[in-house]
Amino acid sequence: MQESFSTLGRHKAVTFLSVVIMSLSLLVLAVFLLATDNVFTFFERTRQEMTVFVYLSDDLSLSDEVSWATVEDHHKWLLSMEMVEAVEFISKDQAMEEFRNELGEERSVLDVLEANPLPASFRVTLKPEYRDKVNIERFAGAVTTMDFVEEVNYGRDFIEQFASVTRAFLYVDLVLGLIVIVSSIFIIANTVRLTILSRRKSIEILKLVGATNRFITAPFVIEGAFQGGLAALLSLVLLFLVFLVLKGMLPDLTFLGLSKILLYVLTCVMLGAIGSFASLRRHLKL
Amino acid sequence: MTDPLEPRKIFGVYHLSKQYGDRMVLRDVNLQVGNGEFVFLVGPSGAGKSTLLRLIYMDESPNEGQVIVGSFVSTNMKRHDISYLRRKLGIIFQDFRLLEDRDVFENVAIAMRVTGETNYNIKRRVMQVLTQVGLYHKRYDRPVTLSGGEQQRVAIARAVVNSPEILLADEPTGNLDPEVTAEIIQLLFRINSAGTAVLMATHNHELVKNFGQRIVFLRDGTIEEDRRLGLAAFKKDRIGVFQHVGRTAGDGRDMREDR
Structure with missing residues (x-):
């Protein structure tokens, strides 16, 4: 030394x-x-920004008052899953509002619509450790089988790429x-x-x-x-x-x-x- | 070899052969040196003197034969043992081999530091040895500031600081003028008289022929002659040669007094 x-x-x-x-x-x-x-x-x-959209069946989202309780139930069910970090409910009206904002100048095209065609949805954020392709697909697979779910969208192409x-x-x-x-x-x-x-x-x-x-x-x-x-x-x-x-x-x-x-x-x-x-x-x- | 009147053999080489590539440097060399003996190893350059010494301090290993130094046997050495063998030997060279980046004290002390000796003992012993070689006053000087003779005396101090039983000297006076050569040889005799066996290699037969010590002639890798003189010749000749060396140096000092 x-x-x-x-x-x-x-x-x-x-x-x-x-x-x-x-x-x-x-x-x-x-x-x-x-x-x-x-x-x-x-x-x-x-990866942090990855979210999964769970679109709800239209019959459920149409009859607002009746379904509030069920929406709450589904919300709780999603939240109870181990991989889920946060769930945000977006109603049909909110979805429309967001769409309008995204359209910007072109929003007038929506005026011809008689009813709101957009479904209500849950925006699900998974816990960071589950934000990979395999787990997101597992989650999507599990949720799609539920009858209140119309479609699950998680940007498959983007995730795979x-x-x-x-x-x-x-x-x-x-x-x-x-x-x-x-x-x-x-x-x-x-x-x-x-x-x-x-x-x-x-x-x-x-x-x-x-x-x-x-x-x-x-x-x-x-x-x-x-x-x-x-x-x-x-x-x-x-x-x-x-x-x-x-x-x-x-x-x-x-x-x-x-x-x-x-x-x-x-x-x-x-x-x-x-x-x-x-x-x-x-x-x-x- | 088992003559009880002969001194106990302190080291020896037996049927030693060494080859570098195709070149035979040593061929069936046998040489034993007794406890406290002084031996000159004389031969022209390229005769294999340095190689023989290297084999004795086990810097090289022989192709054939065996080297025995104290309890160390060349055919039975592990790398680790070589360090411990070296601590039992003192070695000096023509080119002194001092550490340029340390002062005289440290150059001598290093041989004790490697053994893990305490600072207190190192200081005491190094001062003692430096006094013996007459360099106590230069203990804080760097080797480069010293003369050749002084540097060789530092090397000798380093070689004997661990009180070895054997001192190997490879052309120790090759770089020195006659006066200094006489001083160095005289110093080696003094070390020898304290009980250390000395094997000194030199090409200069003239220099050593009249000291009356045993002379081993090496030529082309074989021992040509192993000349031991009787006690009478020894005394007479050694005195004569001190005068001879002194005269060559031209200082006229009578070195018998130092012996």
């Missing part, structure tokens, strides 16, 4: 240089993480992530190799005087971890600059959260330590 910090002090120039090189390669990883994080945030937000887009993105992202991480490890291992080669003589001497491998490697591993951490912090600063530039073009962009930053720094610390250890093993026949 004491050894490694005094070594860091003794080799300021080499340490500084390798931290800079490492942080530049880590920047690629950081940008990748930022992009992934934002895309997933976007997916998550889209959304599911395949997120899946495709996930695969591409994993492959890209793997490439970025492997290349980071490669660059870090090479950077560490420079440090090790620059101290090859010292290591030989330590071996001559009977230092165990642990005595020799420990300072390098601790130093690698320390450099990894420093490089991570430096790359985060650079990432923030990149973020500020991109934010001008994409206002919805968000920076990595605190927990992700911590995880990232921790990963880099590990990468530094592992890189050092692997490099030592390879180049010094320890």
